[in-house]
Amino acid sequence: MKKNLFLLLTFLLVQTLTFAQNRKTKKEKSKEVATVITDSAQWRKEHHIINRDSAYANPRIGIQKLIGGNLRFIEGKSIRPRQDAETIKKLDKGQQPFATIVACSDSRVPNEMIFDQGFGDLFIIRTAGQVSAAASYGSIEFAALKLKTKLIVVLGHTECGAVAAAVARPEDVPGHIVTLINEIKPAVAKSSHLPGDPVNNAVRQNVIDQVNELRDLEPILHKKYTNGEILIVGAVYDIHTGKVEFLQETLLNLPQPKTAK
Numbered sequence: 001m002k003k004n005l006f007l008l009l010t011f012l013l014v015q016t017l018t019f020a021q022n023r024k025t026k027k028e029k030s031k032e033v034a035t036v037i038t039d040s041a042q043w044r045k046e047h048h049i050i051n052r053d054s055a056y057a058n059p060r061i062g063i064q065k066l067i068g069g070n071l072r073f074i075e076g077k078s079i080r081p082r083q084d085a086e087t088i089k090k091l092d093k094g095q096q097p098f099a100t101i102v103a104c105s106d107s108r109v110p111n112e113m114i115f116d117q118g119f120g121d122l123f124i125i126r127t128a129g130q131v132s133a134a135a136s137y138g139s140i141e142f143a144a145l146k147l148k149t150k151l152i153v154v155l156g157h158t159e160c161g162a163v164a165a166a167v168a169r170p171e172d173v174p175g176h177i178v179t180l181i182n183e184i185k186p187a188v189a190k191s192s193h194l195p196g197d198p199v200n201n202a203v204r205q206n207v208i209d210q211v212n213e214l215r216d217l218e219p220i221l222h223k224k225y226t227n228g229e230i231l232i233v234g235a236v237y238d239i240h241t242g243k244v245e246f247l248q249e250t251l252l253n254l255p256q257p258k259t260a261k
């Protein structure tokens with residue numbers, strides 16, 4: 001009887017020790033994983049992580065953050081940042097988006113997904129062919145003036161239906177759609193001599209024209225742009241590959257920020 005009791009006690013002791021050991025191992029393992037995710041410079045490099053506050057403070061870093069997010073997206077390494085309840089709660093006090101995106105309404109160009117960003121990151125204005133009028137201008141100005149968002153990206157995309165319509169020049173366009181087509185027609189005319197696909201050539205030219213239009217827009221954007229307070233650049237999203245190309249034509253001779261007085 002005594003022997004049985006001794007065996008039972010020994011068995012229970014071994015079980016307890018093994019359980020404790022397993023727990024410790026699991027805890028250590030989860031700690032290891034957490035270290036890899038949050039602290040590893042290697043992991044941050046591989047996932048093209050750029051600090052969010054730096055991107056908000058400096059539009060040039062903002063461009064790098066968008067490029068990094070798009071690389072994650074096309075490499076199948078999206079981390080879907082700031083898409084949790086904690087972020088929603090944090091943002092109920094206000095927003096500081098690091099970029100304003102002026103994009104097409106096309107359902108194949110979901111902005112937060114292609115740039116792998118989250119809540120509070122992007123201030124987005126979307127119309128077909130990213131054609132802007134008064135309400136869009138007001139929205140862009142609001143972000144620049146009130147939210148202090150310093151980066152504006154005009155984002156076109158390949159195979160854009162609105163641009164294709166402007167290239168095709170249909171007669172008797174119904175409703176307000178004619179407004180969109182008329183706004184894009186100058187870009188079609190400017191790019192008509194180029195070799196290659198006429199729609200995608202016009203898409204690029206349309207983005208360049210829209211960037212210049214916003215840079216010249218009085219009374220708020222023009223001054224902020226020439227002072228170097230904000231950047232306005234253009235990019236094209238390729239609906240075949242998922243890649244965003246920032247257009248070199250819109251990255252040259254950018255005004256430098258004036259040093260703070």
Ligand SMILES: [Zn+2]
Nearest residue numbers: 104106160161
């Ligand atoms: Zn489009």
